[in-house]
Amino acid sequence: MTTPPGGDQPAVTTDSGIPVAPVYTAADVADGPEALAKRLGRPGQPPFTRGPYASMYRGQLWTMRQFAGYGSAEETNARFRFLLEQGQTALSVAFDLPTQLGYDSGHEMARGEVGRVGVAIDTADDMADLFTGLPLYKLSVNFTINATAPVILATFLVAAERQGVQPDQLTGTLQNDILKEFLARKAYVFPPGPSMRLTADVVEYASGALPRFNPISVTGYHAREAGCTAVQELGLTMASAIAYCGELTGRGLAFDRFAPRLSFHFATTLDLFEEVAKLRAARRLWHRIATERFGATEPASARLRFFSGNSGTTMTAQQPLNNVIRSTIQCLGAVLGGAQSIHVMGYDEAFELPSEEAVTLSLRTQQVIALETGVTRTADPLGGSFFIEHLTDEIEARASDVMREIEDLGGAVSALEQGVPQRWITEAAYRAEQRLASGETPKVGVNVHVTEDDDRQAEFFQPDPGIEERQAERTRRRRAARDSSACSQALRRLEHDTAGGANVMPALVVAARAGATVGEMSDVFRHAFGEFREPSPW
Amino acid sequence: MRPPRLVLAKPGLDGHDRGIKVIAMALRDAGAEVIYLGLRVTPAQIAAATAAEDADAVGISVLSGAHLPIAEQVLAALRAAGLQAPLAVGGTISPPDAQALRRIGVAGVFPVGTALPAVVRGMLRLARPEAAAL
Numbered sequence: 001m002t003t004p005p006g007g008d009q010p011a012v013t014t015d016s017g018i019p020v021a022p023v024y025t026a027a028d029v030a031d032g033p034e035a036l037a038k039r040l041g042r043p044g045q046p047p048f049t050r051g052p053y054a055s056m057y058r059g060q061l062w063t064m065r066q067f068a069g070y071g072s073a074e075e076t077n078a079r080f081r082f083l084l085e086q087g088q089t090a091l092s093v094a095f096d097l098p099t100q101l102g103y104d105s106g107h108e109m110a111r112g113e114v115g116r117v118g119v120a121i122d123t124a125d126d127m128a129d130l131f132t133g134l135p136l137y138k139l140s141v142n143f144t145i146n147a148t149a150p151v152i153l154a155t156f157l158v159a160a161e162r163q164g165v166q167p168d169q170l171t172g173t174l175q176n177d178i179l180k181e182f183l184a185r186k187a188y189v190f191p192p193g194p195s196m197r198l199t200a201d202v203v204e205y206a207s208g209a210l211p212r213f214n215p216i217s218v219t220g221y222h223a224r225e226a227g228c229t230a231v232q233e234l235g236l237t238m239a240s241a242i243a244y245c246g247e248l249t250g251r252g253l254a255f256d257r258f259a260p261r262l263s264f265h266f267a268t269t270l271d272l273f274e275e276v277a278k279l280r281a282a283r284r285l286w287h288r289i290a291t292e293r294f295g296a297t298e299p300a301s302a303r304l305r306f307f308s309g310n311s312g313t314t315m316t317a318q319q320p321l322n323n324v325i326r327s328t329i330q331c332l333g334a335v336l337g338g339a340q341s342i343h344v345m346g347y348d349e350a351f352e353l354p355s356e357e358a359v360t361l362s363l364r365t366q367q368v369i370a371l372e373t374g375v376t377r378t379a380d381p382l383g384g385s386f387f388i389e390h391l392t393d394e395i396e397a398r399a400s401d402v403m404r405e406i407e408d409l410g411g412a413v414s415a416l417e418q419g420v421p422q423r424w425i426t427e428a429a430y431r432a433e434q435r436l437a438s439g440e441t442p443k444v445g446v447n448v449h450v451t452e453d454d455d456r457q458a459e460f461f462q463p464d465p466g467i468e469e470r471q472a473e474r475t476r477r478r479r480a481a482r483d484s485s486a487c488s489q490a491l492r493r494l495e496h497d498t499a500g501g502a503n504v505m506p507a508l509v510v511a512a513r514a515g516a517t518v519g520e521m522s523d524v525f526r527h528a529f530g531e532f533r534e535p536s537p538w
Numbered sequence: 539m540r541p542p543r544l545v546l547a548k549p550g551l552d553g554h555d556r557g558i559k560v561i562a563m564a565l566r567d568a569g570a571e572v573i574y575l576g577l578r579v580t581p582a583q584i585a586a587a588t589a590a591e592d593a594d595a596v597g598i599s600v601l602s603g604a605h606l607p608i609a610e611q612v613l614a615a616l617r618a619a620g621l622q623a624p625l626a627v628g629g630t631i632s633p634p635d636a637q638a639l640r641r642i643g644v645a646g647v648f649p650v651g652t653a654l655p656a657v658v659r660g661m662l663r664l665a666r667p668e669a670a671a672l
Contacts (some may be wrong), residue, residue: 097551097602109578111605186577194568226556313556317651349651351630354601372629430563437654446651463603497541534576 009216015271016229017392024386030393036384039284039393043379047287050380051338051393052303057376061089062334063341064366065307067117069094070353071467073129075118080134086363090172091295092142092343093130094118095152100187102148102522117504118144119355122475122519124158130515137165141302142217142307142341147189149176150202151521152213154508161513173214173263173307173341176202179240180219182416182532184425188391189522191412194529195485198504201373205505207251207258214263216244217307223421225265225313227429230278231395235402236412236421237264238285242403243412245294255294259301268334269311270326276382277391279337285396304420310345319445323347328365335375336382342366398536419535475517482515490514491524498528540571542665545593547575547584547621549612551604557628557650561597564658570663570665581608581615588616588623594665597646600629613643624664628657 021028029036041047053059068091069076080091095118098110104122105114105148113121121127131141136159140393145152151376153174160170165419178195181188189196199216206215219235228236241262249255273340283304290302310330315323324347327332331344344362346354370376391456409415417424426460435441442448497507504525511521546562548555555577562572573591575583588596596616600608609627616623625647627639636647646664648657 103551109551111611112604113602117552117601181553184556187551293672350633363611426556426559426563430560433560433564433654446653536574536576 002098006183009408012275014230014391015269015362016231016274016395018231018391019400019483019484024390026386028386028390032388036389045290045304048283048303050383052283052305052340054379056182056338056372056379057335058378059307061376062339062366063090063140063339064088064370065090065092065343066191066354066361066363067094067139067142067309067360068090068354068359069096071464072116072471073119073121073126075115077130077132079359080130083359083363084105085136086360087367088363089113090140090142090341091134092193093144095143095145096120097187097409099112099518100145100148101189102151102518102526104475104517104519105468106475107161107519109305114471116463120471121152121155121324121469122471122517123478123512123515124526125478126474127152127159127517128162131159132229133161134471135165136160136163139171143172143174144389146175146178146181146185147187148172148518148522149178150198150504151512151518153202154512154520154521157509158512167209168211170210171212172432174202174206175219175265176216177219177240177244177265178220179237179412179416181420182534183223183236184228186534188532190525190529192417194246194525195532196243196413198226198525199244199490200251201503201505202260203244203248203262204251204253205503207253207262209505214261214460215258217263217265218244220421221265221267221309221495223425224269225311226425227427227432228421228425229428230269230271230274232396232402232421232424232428233267234278234282234285234395234399235406237266237282237411238289239398239406239415241286242289242293249294255290255296258303259290259294259296260298260303263340264306266306266308268330268337268339270314270329272329272333272336273382273388273391275330275333276337277388278306279306279334279393280380280383280388280392281396281399283338284392285399304339305308307341308337308339309333309343309411312345312349312393315345315347315349316446320347320350320450322445323349324361324365327362328369331365331369332373333439334451335369338380378445386533399498414477419518428526450466478515479517487516491516491520494521494524495528498524541569542595542659542662543571543573543591543593544595544597544665545573545575545584545588545591545598546599547587548577548599549579549581549584550600550602550604550608551578552600552604553577554601555599557601558597558599560655561599561628561661562655562670564654565661568658568662570662577592581611584612585615585621588621589619593623595624595626595645597628597661600627600652603630605629605631606635606642608641609639611642622645626661628652628665638659 043051220233344356624645
């Protein structure tokens, strides 16, 4: 397409609306080369723009961590073993919705949902079964769990204990970011105030007991998937991080005691250069927040480490094999952005849980990029590009504006209680869908290069229809076999600590060890805190 | 003639509400009155709202894959309340599941990948079969 002289072509912008010029030169990099050098630092040095570690992927490749889980603990254990045999380097557990929301598999609210979007975990016994034969002293495990994160962590600690593994040996990440549940992911249970307390209880507990474990992953991914822009994603993530850190320092915990173990989670979508710039800007922005706002003295407290998930919403049901190419580009973006850990979306994501073939191909995508392309040879290979540096500066400035807007609303918790960022997300999602419908945003196979006889070849995941009854029965049996007086006593202690404001983690570990179910432990919190209902979006 | 009235809801435990909110906004822009009930609503609550709002059609969205058992329960609740409003289901629905949904009496099925204008046209047609030109 050529622009006629004086013609009024629509502005060319990135996906989040940042204007893009036909070419960039040294003049586009603000304040000259010396100022740029200060904004960048060296990899592993403040402000960490170029990466959290000096040697980056020459020192250690990113962790290849495919999100997996379905059916029972045994079925998911088999999928984990399969992934490890294929060369995956760590695990990432998907839980079913009843587990995420604190219902046992036999609960009325669990009907139809058991084992469907992840594994069903009702007890510490289930958690132990999930990791049978998988050594927890050396395997890093990610848990996508939020409202019930403290409960699930307790069952995990008991499962590790049964393997003879000490808490200080455990590595991995608990998502435990409740604010983004209210914003976008919507698997909340309790109201925001008590939810913040539970999140902070976990981080505080881990800061003593789990020195190698990341007790939270502050996440912009879901807001992005729900529709917001890259700039909003970054601003919202940092606003949440500020809220959590404020909650923790408000308890008297020193920032440097917990901050080195904070981790982050961003989406990587298809606007390749904007995504790379966003990830670089994220590191610089976090360094500024940690040092200027929270007075970090340890470099590790201001060093942002992140997990990147490819975007499921970029995947299409039409011509599903095209998703392989989309995933590859997104994975490359995460690598060029300096990710510590990556999940690549299955090409059948638009239909169902990934088939074994799709998940293997996702892992192979990571392996090909890591081993065959040479992109791992040097840190921050796009650093110094006029365009990338310009975009990094722009995104940092615009995300800072988003943070200020949130601040003006009283901070992240207050803003979401007013429903403001939720409206941003919904409105952005609607605009994106309208642009797709009008053809303004081209999508191959959807609104351009469409094939008429698009026979969808993806293999459909069908959960075992017997899982619900079998899992409910197993939990009934385990409840009948436990020492019921020890279990009731442990649940009473949990009630007591919850009401008294003590950290809930020690009582949860005792309860999980005594055989209390995820539903019973979550019910203690339901009774104490009540349940949250979302205000109308309009 | 009053505008078409539609009840939209997310039954079950799934929280993916991007799609249903976008559809609600598009239906409003197309002139419909939309009552969105939100997340984790029970089949009984959907039936009660359909009666109270005198809705012409009901749309539910389920992206956890639990569309079949949930649609069955919602249809049963609507019938138990003596309501005739047709039910539409959106979600990660495979072609065999789409057939199964139609067999149990679901009037509209919108799998992931259905274009927004097609969903809007389909929902308005369900609400006003006589005004298919909408």
